Amino acid sequence: xxxxxxxxxxxxxxxxxxxxxxxxxxxxxxxxxxxxxxxxxxxxxxxxxxxxxxxxxxxxxxxxxxxxxxxxxxxxxxxxxxxxxxxxxxxxxxxxxxxxxxxxxxxxxxxxxxxxxxxxxxxxxxxxxxxxxxxxxxxxxxxxxxxxxxxxxxxxxxxxxxxxxxxxxxxxxxxxxxxxxxxxxxxxxxxxxxxxxxxxxxxxxxxxxxxxxxxxxxxxxxxxxxxxxxxxxxxxxxxxxxxxxxxxxxxxxxxxxxxxxxxxxxxxxxxxxxxxxxxxxxxxxxxxxxxxxxxxxxxxxxxxxxxxxxxxxxxxxxxxxxxxxxxx
Amino acid sequence: xxxxxxxxxxxxxxxxxxxxxxxxxxxxxxxxxxxxxxxxxxxxxxxxxxxxxxxxxxxxxxxxxxxxxxxxxxxxxxxxxxxxxxxxxxxxxxxxxxxxxxxxxxxxxxxxxxxxxxxxxxxxxxxxxxxxxxxxxxxxxxxxxxxxxxxxxxxxxxxxxxxxxxxxxxxxxxxxxxxxxxxxxxxxxxxxxxxxxxxxxxxxxxxxxxxxxxxxxxxxxxxxxxxxxxxxxxxxxxxxxxxxxxxxxxxxxxxxxxxxxxxxxxxxxxxxxxxxxxxxxxxxxxxxxxxxxxxxxxxxxxxxxxxxxxxxxxxxxxx
Numbered sequence: 001x002x003x004x005x006x007x008x009x010x011x012x013x014x015x016x017x018x019x020x021x022x023x024x025x026x027x028x029x030x031x032x033x034x035x036x037x038x039x040x041x042x043x044x045x046x047x048x049x050x051x052x053x054x055x056x057x058x059x060x061x062x063x064x065x066x067x068x069x070x071x072x073x074x075x076x077x078x079x080x081x082x083x084x085x086x087x088x089x090x091x092x093x094x095x096x097x098x099x100x101x102x103x104x105x106x107x108x109x110x111x112x113x114x115x116x117x118x119x120x121x122x123x124x125x126x127x128x129x130x131x132x133x134x135x136x137x138x139x140x141x142x143x144x145x146x147x148x149x150x151x152x153x154x155x156x157x158x159x160x161x162x163x164x165x166x167x168x169x170x171x172x173x174x175x176x177x178x179x180x181x182x183x184x185x186x187x188x189x190x191x192x193x194x195x196x197x198x199x200x201x202x203x204x205x206x207x208x209x210x211x212x213x214x215x216x217x218x219x220x221x222x223x224x225x226x227x228x229x230x231x232x233x234x235x236x237x238x239x240x241x242x243x244x245x246x247x248x249x250x251x252x253x254x255x256x257x258x259x260x261x262x263x264x265x266x267x268x269x270x271x272x273x274x275x276x277x278x279x280x281x282x283x284x285x286x287x288x289x290x291x292x293x294x295x296x297x298x299x300x301x302x303x304x305x306x307x308x309x310x311x312x313x314x315x316x317x318x319x320x321x322x323x324x325x326x327x328x
Numbered sequence: 329x330x331x332x333x334x335x336x337x338x339x340x341x342x343x344x345x346x347x348x349x350x351x352x353x354x355x356x357x358x359x360x361x362x363x364x365x366x367x368x369x370x371x372x373x374x375x376x377x378x379x380x381x382x383x384x385x386x387x388x389x390x391x392x393x394x395x396x397x398x399x400x401x402x403x404x405x406x407x408x409x410x411x412x413x414x415x416x417x418x419x420x421x422x423x424x425x426x427x428x429x430x431x432x433x434x435x436x437x438x439x440x441x442x443x444x445x446x447x448x449x450x451x452x453x454x455x456x457x458x459x460x461x462x463x464x465x466x467x468x469x470x471x472x473x474x475x476x477x478x479x480x481x482x483x484x485x486x487x488x489x490x491x492x493x494x495x496x497x498x499x500x501x502x503x504x505x506x507x508x509x510x511x512x513x514x515x516x517x518x519x520x521x522x523x524x525x526x527x528x529x530x531x532x533x534x535x536x537x538x539x540x541x542x543x544x545x546x547x548x549x550x551x552x553x554x555x556x557x558x559x560x561x562x563x564x565x566x567x568x569x570x571x572x573x574x575x576x577x578x579x580x581x582x583x584x585x586x587x588x589x590x591x592x593x594x595x596x597x598x599x600x601x602x603x604x605x606x607x608x609x610x611x612x613x614x615x616x617x618x619x620x621x622x623x624x625x626x627x628x629x630x631x632x633x634x635x636x637x638x639x640x641x642x643x644x645x646x647x
Contacts, residue, residue, distance in 0.1 A: 088549075
């Protein structure tokens with residue numbers, strides 16, 4: 001059952017240098033209880049795609065078009081006041097930086113209680129009691145005590161759990177997690193990912209996980225969308241994607257991952273890098289944006305945009321010359 | 329929190345002690361014999377000697393200091409050389425006038441400055457921002473005395489809406505008191521409003537682009553709560569700091585403002601005392617000013633701790 005449907009989402013930002021093309025016609029859908037990874041390198045538009053859903057982008061400079069439907073309801077044309085009823089209730093967000101995304105001047109309990117008071121119209125007392133439950137849900141020990149503490153008294157992992165508690169306080173349909181584990185130690189990462197998995201299983205929350213970390217994708221996601229320069233270049237169930245990447249860019253990303261198999265004869269790790277650089281975000285050419293870095297590019301890659309096309313079960317790739325099975 | 333306040337109060341006492349030593353030595357380090365200055369140039373040696381003995385000036389400095397502190401603590405600040413009245417009595421008469429002026433000016437500054445700063449930050453790059461920063465620049469650039477004179481010309485002479493000068497105690501005529509205080513407090517408050525506006529604006533701009541404000545927005549909170557609760561609370565530390573720092577300027581501003589509007593306050597007392605070399609009064613005025621500074625700084629520190637939980641728990645101001 002499709003919960004969220006994004007069609008041809010295009011997002012640009014007005015800057016002094018001109019219009020920056022951050023997202024160029026991305027379409028994707030999210031099923032109930034699904035964990036979908038949006039992955040790609042920095043600047044590929046994955047965060048902007050995620051933040052477009054609750055429209056948490058600078059209103060003055062953002063040019064957004066396309067369609068974002070939640071349960072069939074169009075969000076893109078919604079007035080601010082209506083959207084505020086969606087944010088934190090139907091769609092909520094976990095941000096990358098746990099150290100700065102909590103307000104230093106208010107207690108954890110206040111910051112969790114606030115969202116419950118806003119959407120569930122709870123009293124302070126009831127909101128507080130629920131906040132204690134939520135802290136327990138995200139795995140914070142001694143929540144009755146922690147609730148009165150300020151963010152600076154908590155560790156990074158704890159703070160991220162508090163941010164998650166805020167995000168899931170009103171049992172949202174969709175949770176957007178923007179690099180939720182990037183700022184955390186690896187050992188703490190695993191714990192936070194467990195919290196997400198647990199929330200999906202218990203509350204049925206669908207999660208969009210924005211990350212550049214393919215290890216995280218493999219660990220937790222059901223399906224992944226690979227983005228490059230604002231376009232979705234490949235989309236597949238995670239097992240399928242890792243087993244049979246079709247887009248040369250996806251393969252390049254995977255080759256850059258440290259694995260035991262990548263170790264050379266001398267036992268040292270050699271990681272492959274993708275040659276070249278990201279194309280300028282200021283122009284929007286009718287071409288495959290990866291062509292000048294791609295070993296398989298031919299003439300037509302420079303003159304036409306490859307559309308996402310089926311290349312396996314639930315597997316889509318935007319490439320004229322996709323990789324075949326066993327070519328990696 | 330109690331420990332924090334006690335520690336701050338302790339360091340305030342140390343500052344007061346050092347200040348009192350400096351004031352005491354400063355007066356004695358002035359060129360010339362204070363006894364001669366007090367007695368006047370025509371005085372006979374006998375009169376000078378009598379004054380020297382009366383004020384204990386013939387005794388060693390440490391002994392003089394102990395006497396000075398003892399007298400000060402018991403409220404004996406000496407007598408004015410001008411009219412022979414006890415300095416403490418003069419202060420009690422003049423201080424409330426200036427405190428009222430300062431409080432009203434601060435009120436004007438906080439209401440106008442903080443509000444304008446918030447609006448300018450929220451409407452950044454639009455008309456309200458340009459208006460606020462434009463008036464802010466004007467408020468900073470125009471000196472008190474000129475603004476005061478213009479105000480008198482416009483509102484008192486031309487329009488005849490407000491009295492040009494004078495003072496009535498609040499206890500005698502509250503309406504008349506406020507009416508006469510209106511223009512002086514606006515004139516004195518305008519500059520501070522401008523400073524506060526600029527500081528509030530930049531603090532709010534910083535807060536509004538912070539991650540926790542984005543988090544607040546992602547909760548679906550109305551913009552009033554995002555700005556008025558999340559951003560403002562973190563900007564208030566800056567506002568309080570600026571208020572504390574501005575106190576010095578407020579005192580010097582009060583001196584000028586009181587001269588223009590002929591208000592018998594602390595500032596006018598200071599100027600008159602300096603012009604007539606009224607040493608006991610100058611000494612007391614400086615001491616009271618220092619005490620005022622120390623007290624305000626103490627209050628600012630406590631306000632910090634109240635506003636910023638990190639200060640409260642670390643026990644310092646560097647949290």
